[in-house]
Amino acid sequence: MPDLEQQLIALGKEVEWPPTPNIRIRAVVRVPWYQSRWALAAAAVVLALAALAVYTPTRTAIAGWVNVHVLFQRVPLLPTPSPRPFGPLGERLGLGQPTTLAEAQSLLTWRITVPSSLGQPDEVYLQLPPTGAAQGEVTLVYSKRPSTPIANQTGVAVLVTEARGAVNKDLFAKMLGGGTTIEPVTVAGHQGYWVAGSPHIFIFLDADGNFRDETMRLATNTLILDDGGTIVRIEGNVTKAQAVQIATSLG
Amino acid sequence: MEGRPEDDSDLFSRAKRGDKAAYEEIVQRYQQVAFRTAYMITSSAAEAEEAAQDGFVKAFRALNRFRAGANPRPWLLRIVANEARNRVRSVQRRHGLELRVAQGFRPGDAAPSPETAAVAAEDRTRLLRLVNGLSGEDRLVVTARYFLELSSEETAAALGIPEGTVKSRLSRALARLRSRYEEAPDA
Numbered sequence: 001m002p003d004l005e006q007q008l009i010a011l012g013k014e015v016e017w018p019p020t021p022n023i024r025i026r027a028v029v030r031v032p033w034y035q036s037r038w039a040l041a042a043a044a045v046v047l048a049l050a051a052l053a054v055y056t057p058t059r060t061a062i063a064g065w066v067n068v069h070v071l072f073q074r075v076p077l078l079p080t081p082s083p084r085p086f087g088p089l090g091e092r093l094g095l096g097q098p099t100t101l102a103e104a105q106s107l108l109t110w111r112i113t114v115p116s117s118l119g120q121p122d123e124v125y126l127q128l129p130p131t132g133a134a135q136g137e138v139t140l141v142y143s144k145r146p147s148t149p150i151a152n153q154t155g156v157a158v159l160v161t162e163a164r165g166a167v168n169k170d171l172f173a174k175m176l177g178g179g180t181t182i183e184p185v186t187v188a189g190h191q192g193y194w195v196a197g198s199p200h201i202f203i204f205l206d207a208d209g210n211f212r213d214e215t216m217r218l219a220t221n222t223l224i225l226d227d228g229g230t231i232v233r234i235e236g237n238v239t240k241a242q243a244v245q246i247a248t249s250l251g
Numbered sequence: 252m253e254g255r256p257e258d259d260s261d262l263f264s265r266a267k268r269g270d271k272a273a274y275e276e277i278v279q280r281y282q283q284v285a286f287r288t289a290y291m292i293t294s295s296a297a298e299a300e301e302a303a304q305d306g307f308v309k310a311f312r313a314l315n316r317f318r319a320g321a322n323p324r325p326w327l328l329r330i331v332a333n334e335a336r337n338r339v340r341s342v343q344r345r346h347g348l349e350l351r352v353a354q355g356f357r358p359g360d361a362a363p364s365p366e367t368a369a370v371a372a373e374d375r376t377r378l379l380r381l382v383n384g385l386s387g388e389d390r391l392v393v394t395a396r397y398f399l400e401l402s403s404e405e406t407a408a409a410l411g412i413p414e415g416t417v418k419s420r421l422s423r424a425l426a427r428l429r430s431r432y433e434e435a436p437d438a
Contacts, residue, residue: 004429005397008382011375012398016353018296020283023304079337080411082309082330087318094316214313 068192068224069165069231071173071205078177078201081216089123093154094204094215095139095161096127104138110164110230117249118142118158129207133171137163137204142236151220151237153199158236158246164229169209171231174219175201185223185240187247192225192232194240202235223247263323267314274314278307281324284399285331288409291394292335294348302338306331325408328401332409348390349383350398352376381431389424396421 090098104126105112114120121140128136142158144150150157163171176182179198184191202219204212223234223243232250234243257276265273285306289299310317310330317326352375382393395406396417407414 004425004432007374007378008393008397009400011352011378011382012400014352014375015379015398016351017287018290018299020286021296021300021303023278023282023286023300023307077340080333082313082333087316091316213309214316 068226069163069169069171070193070224071170072182073173073175075175075177078175078199078218081201081218089141089155090125090139093139093159093217094127094212095125095141096132096137097125099124099126101140108136108138110135112138112140112162113227113230113232113250114140115160115234115246115249116251117246118145118160121160122156127204131206131212133163133165133205134169134207135164137161137171148242149237151235153218153220154235158234158238160246161233161235162227163231163233165207165231166209169207170205172224172233173203173205173211174222175203185225185244187223187225187244190225190227190247192223192247194221194223194243196221196240259323260320263314263317264319266311267317267319274311277323277327281327282307284324284401285327287399288328288395288401289331289335291348291391291399291409292332293339298338299335302335303331306334309334322404325402325405328405329408329411332411336411348394350379350394352379378428378432381428384431385424385427388420389427392417392420393424393428 088098090096101112101114101121101124104124107126107128118140122143123141125139125141126136127133127139138161140160140162141156142148142160143156145157148157165171174195176195177198177200180195180200181197182193182195185194186192199218199220200222202215202217202222204215206212219235220237221235221240221243223240223246225232225234225247227250232247234246236243238246259277259280262273262277262280266277282303285303286299289302289306290296293299293302306327310327313330317323382390385393391410392406395401395409396403401409403414403417406417410417412420
């Protein structure tokens with residue numbers, strides 16, 4: 001037969017495609033389906049009700065759904081986040097600007113806590129409003145730690161993010177598929193949740209509670225705690241016991 | 252420089268600085284290839300339009316993450332194709348793209364004799380039938396490379412596979428096509 005590739009290219013010019021729609025700039029202000037706050041809010045209620053059925057938590061635990069400032073959504077199938085661009089960790093994960101603990105502390109009105117079980121972080125990032133939470137958010141990066149494998153989702157061993165925002169705004173959103181479990185936990189009197197199993201979707205919210213969808217990514221096991229108004233998020237390929245140990249050592 | 256279209260990377264630089272007109276131009280330039288890439292994956296014009304729309308929205312919001320100097324086409328196509336795949340998953344649809352040969356002459360074609368035209372049309376229809384009969388993976392890679400004329404890098408981005416896999420999959424698909432073409436000349 002004649003050159004097959006040439007034939008295919010010629011054939012391609014005669015293939016019938018549906019007419020291309022005129023995609024207008026209005027698209028820029030359209031809200032993608034997964035960002036509908038009404039849908040997420042409704043799903044959060046459903047999830048809370050589901051939690052009632054599965055865990056029969058106490059009234060305090062139900063209140064915890066609100067207190068951890070995280071919008072949870074159960075979905076049958078997780079969307080595929082766009083691949084993270086290459087570059088420094090802070091840029092890839094939307095963590096903010098690289099800084100030091102001392103500098104970050106000087107710019108915040110609340111106290112950053114460091115888990116003594118992990119020691120001093122290898123890197124520190126700071127995200128201030130309006131991009132970050134209303135009172136700012138700090139991420140401590142632990143690149144490598146003994147007995148903690150590097151997580152594919154982050155490229156480091158453990159990430160500890162601490163944030164404070166307005167009492168009526170969420171700081172993070174999470175979408176959980178069927179393979180992800182969530183259970184209420186209490187660490188040193190602080191209410192929180194342990195999210196584990198299959199990776200889930202994690203998204204940072206800005207100071208106004210808007211999704212920062214460029215930060216949407218898959219996340220591994222995570223412990224979230226309300227530490228006296230500071231929301232602490234510990235992510236890594238760790239067991240629940242290890243995560244609780246890290247949280248207990250915050251100080 | 253009057254009348255010369257602005258370079259893609261310049262447009263992206265302007266769009267990154269918040270210039271919506273520049274992004275509008277990007278959408279105009281890429282909407283056809285984005286829509287067809289999404290259609291190739293969803294097999295539905297309506298869902299391809301939604302995927303392209305949402306893909307352009309996500310790309311706009313992620314512009315500050317776009318690395319200056321990088322080739323924007325694979326980056327954009329990857330985002331749109333991801334949206335398309337999410338839609339396919341959400342409706343649990345099996346891939347069923349069936350392309351057809353457009354009717355009528357292409358603009359600029361010299362008018363062939365009726366016999367030549369009939370033979371050529373038969374050949375094209377037969378080849379397209381063989382492409383449509385390939386497995387989903389093979390059909391996608393052939394459609395992306397030859398019908399959409401995407402580069403290997405763009406095909407890899409659109410299909411969410413490494414570039415090396417594009418090459419091996421394409422080579423396998425061409426071998427199958429060639430063998431089927433020769434085995435069943437009247438198929």
